[in-house]
Each structure stands twice: as C-alpha cells, then as structure tokens.
Amino acid sequence: MTKNVLVARMDNLGDVLLAGPCVRAVAAGSARVVLLTGPRGRAAGELLPGVGEHLTWCAPWIDPEPSPLEPEETEAFVRRLRSLDLDSALVLTSFHQSPLPLALLLRMAGVPWIGAICEDYPGSLLDLRHHVPGDPPEPARMLSLARAAGFSLPAGDNGGLAIRGPLPPVDELLGVDGENYVVVHPSASVPARQPSAGSSAAIVRALQDAGRRVVVTGSPSESALTKEVAGSARDLGGRTGLSELAAVLAGADAVVAPNTGPAHLAAAVGTPVASLFAPVVPASRWAPYGVPAALLGDQHAGCRGSRARVCPVPGHPCLDGIPPAAVVQAVEDLAPISARRFARTTPGTA
Known part of the structure; x- marks a missing residue:
C-alpha cells in the first residue's frame, strides 16, 4: 500500500465533487490522501469521503480571476508540499487545462512519482502520462487515471458521486x-x-x-x-x-x-x-x-x-x-x- 498520496483538483465546487470516485479509489490503496483544491472548491473537498488532509492554494493558471503570481507565496507552497512527505501525486484537470505547472511545483517539492492526463509533452515532469480516448463523463475520466496508476475502487463501491454523512437537519x-x-x-x-x-x-x-x-x-x-x-x-x-x-x-x-x-x-x-x-x-x-x-x-x-x-x-x-x-x-x-x-x-x- 502506498503511504502518502496527493490528489489535486484545483477549480470549482462541481469539479471537486466529480473527483470523488478517483479520490475514493486512491484512498482504498493508500495510507493517507491529501486533497489539494483551489479556494473555490475547498468546501466540496471537505465533503468527500476518503480524504485525510486538505490543502488549499490558488493556482494562477486555473483560477478564472487569479491574483498576480507572487514568488514568495509560490515558494511557501512548495515548502508546504515538501513537508507532506508525499510518495506520489495525481493531478486532475479538465480537458482544456494543463497539469504541467503543478507537476513542476511537485517536482520542486521532491515528489518522486506524478501522474496526470496530459496531451502535451511532459519531459521529466510526469511518470504517468495517461491518455483517455473518446469523451467520457468527467468522473469516469478522472477515475481512469487512478486505475492507470494502480488504484481501484473498494468492493461494493459503484463509482458514483458521494459525500460524507450525516448531513445537518434542515x-x-x-x-x-x-x-x-x-x-x-x-x-x-x-x-x-x-x-x-x-x-x-x-x-x-x-x-x-x-x-x-x-x-x-x-x-x-x-x-x-x-x-x-x-x-x-x-x-x-x-x-x-x-x-x-x-x-x-x-x-x-x-x-x-x-x-x-x-x-x-x-x-x-x-x-x-x-x-x-x-x-x-x-x-x-x-x-x-x-x-x-x-x-x-x-x-x-x-x-x-x-x-x-x-x-x-x-x-x-x-x-x-x-x-x-x-x-x-x-x-x-x-x-x-x-x-x-x-x-x-x-x-x-x-
């Protein structure tokens, strides 16, 4: 079993919810999952089953209204990644987003193994460059990356969306x-x-x-x-x-x-x-x-x-x-x- 795995999905609430099946598959095959989200998706990440720790950072190449890139903040983010002692990372993106900027920061943080769905040439930034044929639903697309990385959903999990319970009375x-x-x-x-x-x-x-x-x-x-x-x-x-x-x-x-x-x-x-x-x-x-x-x-x-x-x-x-x-x-x-x-x-x- 892998020790510490980071799963990143850094855009909106819905995107993070759709990453849930992938997160659960990684959680079934690792000791701890760190979920990295942007500030717009953090609340959804807190509802996902299988997450052991939450990390939030605003990616200037993904957020629709990003602040100017600040080198000091980026360096602090890399130091935080390094402190997590990660064994591997999966970078989840939409089809029009690149995983490579985050992969570069993960490499700078010393993460030894990184996987992503990627059409661009990744050089040494990715260990798994996964391709997804056709136009599948986004949850299935992200789950396919987890499976390509060697993670599987636990028995009885049908791969649908899910959140933690119980929910509050309303x-x-x-x-x-x-x-x-x-x-x-x-x-x-x-x-x-x-x-x-x-x-x-x-x-x-x-x-x-x-x-x-x-x-x-x-x-x-x-x-x-x-x-x-x-x-x-x-x-x-x-x-x-x-x-x-x-x-x-x-x-x-x-x-x-x-x-x-x-x-x-x-x-x-x-x-x-x-x-x-x-x-x-x-x-x-x-x-x-x-x-x-x-x-x-x-x-x-x-x-x-x-x-x-x-x-x-x-x-x-x-x-x-x-x-x-x-x-x-x-x-x-x-x-x-x-x-x-x-x-x-x-x-x-x-």
Whole structure:
C-alpha cells in the first residue's frame, strides 16, 4: 500500500465533487490522501469521503480571476508540499487545462512519482502520462487515471458521486416538516450557463401551478437573484452552507438546475436532476452523473463547444427557450407526484 498520496483538483465546487470516485479509489490503496483544491472548491473537498488532509492554494493558471503570481507565496507552497512527505501525486484537470505547472511545483517539492492526463509533452515532469480516448463523463475520466496508476475502487463501491454523512437537519430552514418539495437552483458560476431570472421565475410558477412545493436555493452572493426567482416559493438564498444545501437537495423529489456545482451535489446525494444544460461545454462530460436526469436545452445551439462565459447568441435561446411546461414534465417523469418520497433519509458515505 502506498503511504502518502496527493490528489489535486484545483477549480470549482462541481469539479471537486466529480473527483470523488478517483479520490475514493486512491484512498482504498493508500495510507493517507491529501486533497489539494483551489479556494473555490475547498468546501466540496471537505465533503468527500476518503480524504485525510486538505490543502488549499490558488493556482494562477486555473483560477478564472487569479491574483498576480507572487514568488514568495509560490515558494511557501512548495515548502508546504515538501513537508507532506508525499510518495506520489495525481493531478486532475479538465480537458482544456494543463497539469504541467503543478507537476513542476511537485517536482520542486521532491515528489518522486506524478501522474496526470496530459496531451502535451511532459519531459521529466510526469511518470504517468495517461491518455483517455473518446469523451467520457468527467468522473469516469478522472477515475481512469487512478486505475492507470494502480488504484481501484473498494468492493461494493459503484463509482458514483458521494459525500460524507450525516448531513445537518434542515426542517426549520424548509419551513414545513415532512412536506415534499422540488428545488430550483437558478444560478451557475458563469452567465452563459444559467437561464435569465425571468425564465427561472417562470419555471418556479409552472411547477407551483402543477401542484409542486418549490424551494429556491443559492449562495449569499445570489440572494437578490433567488428573491426575484422565488416569488411566493420558499427562498433559501444565502441561508445554507454547502452541507446544509446538500441536506436540502437530499430531501427533494427532484432538483432543477443548470450546469453548476449544486447539480453535481444533487447527484452525490442521489436526487434526480432536471438539467438546464447550456452546450458551451459537452453534456457527455458534465451532465449530472449516476442519477436519473433529464437534459433540457438546445444542445446544437450556436454557442455549442465555445466554452463561453457570456452567451454569444442574442436572447440566450439554448436556455431561455426551454418551455416551463417541458421542465414540469421532466420533473414529473423523474419524480411523479403519485410516487413522492414521503419517507426521506439522509444519505452518507463513511
């Protein structure tokens, strides 16, 4: 068994959640896993099973709004890596990110073995240069790196997303004990991936008209948006940390959300997702993984594959063109009113 392994995934909450199967495989074959995240993904890393220690550093080649590179901070980060006495490291990245800057810093810290998925020539920076054919889901892509490095999921682990339990009680937040509900999460990390406030509000009203109780969620910085979207629905904007949000999502009949971290968090707690998916990135990689899901939105729109942060097509048709009735039908298909989950439990993974 390997002694100390670092697993790095240094971008957003959803990206870190999708790394969970890889982390669990490494944990099954090592004495300790150190998870390296960026500041935007730290809270998700704290929910992942299998992590022994957390390390956070803002990578200036990955963070979308990085501060200027400071040599002193970088040198301090290398010293911290060296102090961990690592035997090996796996660098997880999206297809458009390079693992080589971090691999260089790991080499400077004396890490003897490093693996990554990499298309660029790595020179002496990588011991394992892994290639992934096709366009698999991101969790499977990252798990394939762990397997190529000699790590396997433990018996009984199906490779889905998971978080640590137990989750906190949220009945007081929800307002009514035991009543079933659907969550609408209207925001994403970039404007191109979220519907307009008006479109999200129309979805909330359509779900209410169909007899659903609706709960609207969002971070503190999104509270103005959630207030506008919620109308008469329950507005939890700014009132949940990530673990409380996970508990709210776990109790829902279904979650309506764009391509965003909470959609992956819903998958991690086993809740079906009606995914309002803008095709700026491929759904084959980033759609909700391992749970029943409905993919809504024009996947052949003009923004397809652009990785745009702001929609380049007037009117944002790929998302704002989704009829609210289609969302209502998707929720009904995922969680029929006649089969609502009245006995809800809080999932968790040891």
